[in-house]
Amino acid sequence: MWSLQNLLFILCISLRCVTSAVGVLNVTGYLRREVNISCPYDPGYESYEKYLCKDSCGRGDVLITTTNPVTYKYRTHDDKTARIFTTTISDLRSMDAGKYWCGVKKFLKDIYTEVKLKLVKDSCCGTVTKILNYQGYSVSISCPYEPQYQNSLKYICRGNRPSICLQQALITSDNKENGRFRLDDDKMLKKFTVNITSLSQEDSGSYLCGVQRNFHLDVFSAVLLEVEEFCCVKSTKINGTVGHPLTLQCPYPSQHRDNRKFLCKGDQHNSCMDMTNQSRFTVHDNVSSSSFWVIIAELEAADAGTYWCGSDSQWKVGNYTKMELSVLQQTLGTLEANNPALYVVYIITPVLLLMCALFIVYKYRCSTVKGDEATGRNARNKL
Template identity: 70%
Template sequence: MTFRKSNCGCDIFRIFLVRFLFLQSKAKMGTLQNLLFTICIALRCVTSAVGVIHVTGYVGREVNVSCSYDEGYESYEKYLCKNDCGDSDVLVTTSESRKNKYRINDDKTARIFTTTISDLHSEDAGKYWCGVTRNGKDIYTEVELKLAQDSCCDTVTKIESYEGFSESIVCPYESRYQNNPKYICRGNRPSTCLQQALITSDNKQNGRFRLDDDKLLGTFTVNISSLTKNDSGSYLCGVKRNSELDVFSAVELKVKEWCCVKSIKIKGTVGQPLSLQCPYPPQHQDKGKFLCKGEQLNSCKDITNQSRFQLEGNGSFSSFSVVITKLEEADAGTYWCGSDSERRPGNYTKIQLSVGEMKTFK
């Protein structure tokens, strides 16, 4: 005969037995222990595995409750139940592996059966029991399910950058997690972040993304190269934990286009000198000036060390000039000049130089 779990009145009968012991002081202790065991069996007290399984899930998502069992019970029926585990409290069994929002799977090789609870709501939080059906008393393991909101976080770090540049996202974590896996994902839903991770500490390079973990500082840094406007949005830095929900910090990245760049088109002649004018903000009068060549500002090549290019300052007019002493056809292309080492919009000038042959008259 199989008994489900019911309210155990063993404590009441222990009180009774204490009084019985007082009255029957000469009775043997072994006899009393046997009596206590017999009474508890009659009251169908639960046989529970040592410890409580703690599980945490996200509201609106699903969670897995996994319970192990001893060798020899592979062919026995397993189930998940709540409350007193009467027949009406059983949520799903391996005999009927899917019921309502519950489904169960028994891995007999690993001796672990897992129940998946989907579409979680606040009322799903609480105490559950993993049960193994057998003759007499079933075997139970207590499960405590906690729920959290599927959103993050109270504090958001905001970062601004520009198209074509690289940007680093610094993610702090507590020292106790220095050996835990780290990762980053798009969006702000913790429940799906790991599955949709852009990069993890197990694979430190993935396309434009690179992850470096500084365990001494307690931060991991994700560098994104060749930024585009599509990289703008929310990111979550995640630290994986085994028995609890992962730990997250939130970042909002805004990638700006070069909307405010001053662009100048200039024509020059092979063999002739040419002067390029580079204005800069008045407050940058004492800052270093730069001139580089290339289609992208973040990857252009510095050419100020070439003898044909000479920078001449003019602080009174908040501009400096670049004199090319003798133009060559190879000088044609895109140049960038300015006074801001961070090269922010409005603080530099884009120059598109075309070079033609000198006209000859017959």
């Protein structure tokens, strides 16, 4: 059977004892998180006790009061200046959803405000925009929003938890630059754009674009960013020799014929050093073949390494070439191959030495034979 208080409550409703200047308060919270239920009241009730109750608001349904403002799951605070008392419900579960009442205790008839609490999962969203880019590049994440949110706070965060997105925002429309991040809000197009420079593979992951709403949950759109290792469509290996010139050939798209052509050196393209201003490096553009040559005069051992040549300052894939240059030291073999005169010298010299040796042997044998003949004649004369 219903308690007497429940009957009185229903009777009070029928007699319009339950009054509220704001009507029904609709509140949405995230499961496993906490939610604030803020209940305004009229002037003159600052010193009155307030409470939050659920369902029929019987004696057992009172959850928290301003007299006893903290329990294991609920806590409340009465801002008497703003005339709003706020109750926080923590560790929200599905059974916490439903109808609540904000009450102001009065003699015989209390004042009530109805609250409907809806709970949703702490994740987003049904549709995810996927973006692919490469390390060292810049990326622009476009976040559209509805016209009524033109003047609202915009922000972006990592992850997929709307409940903590604003607290962990990487950048907001109130602070439009933060390190590698920049936010631009185009109110005419009703979208804000977040630009991230110098991408690394650690930037890969989920992002949420958020728009703040004052009395409801913020609005979000989801983005999945994949940053792949910087790679080349064209990659070559080249050998050169110390002290000799070397020509590097770099093709480019025909539409880039008027672009500045470059050659830089370094393991990473985004930190390589421009070599075209070095005196030993000369650039020759051949528009008819859509390629340019870089001639390196008198290679040095220190010239070995990784080079990048191209015609696109944005470093779009396919518009550059990666070259691995190995520089060999000059050896006897390379000298002979590159200088036929030296080949002749190195071949003739041993031959001459051999001929001299044979001549010496021949002279020695001749003198020996003559000596033997002279000895024989002397012996016969004595006889």
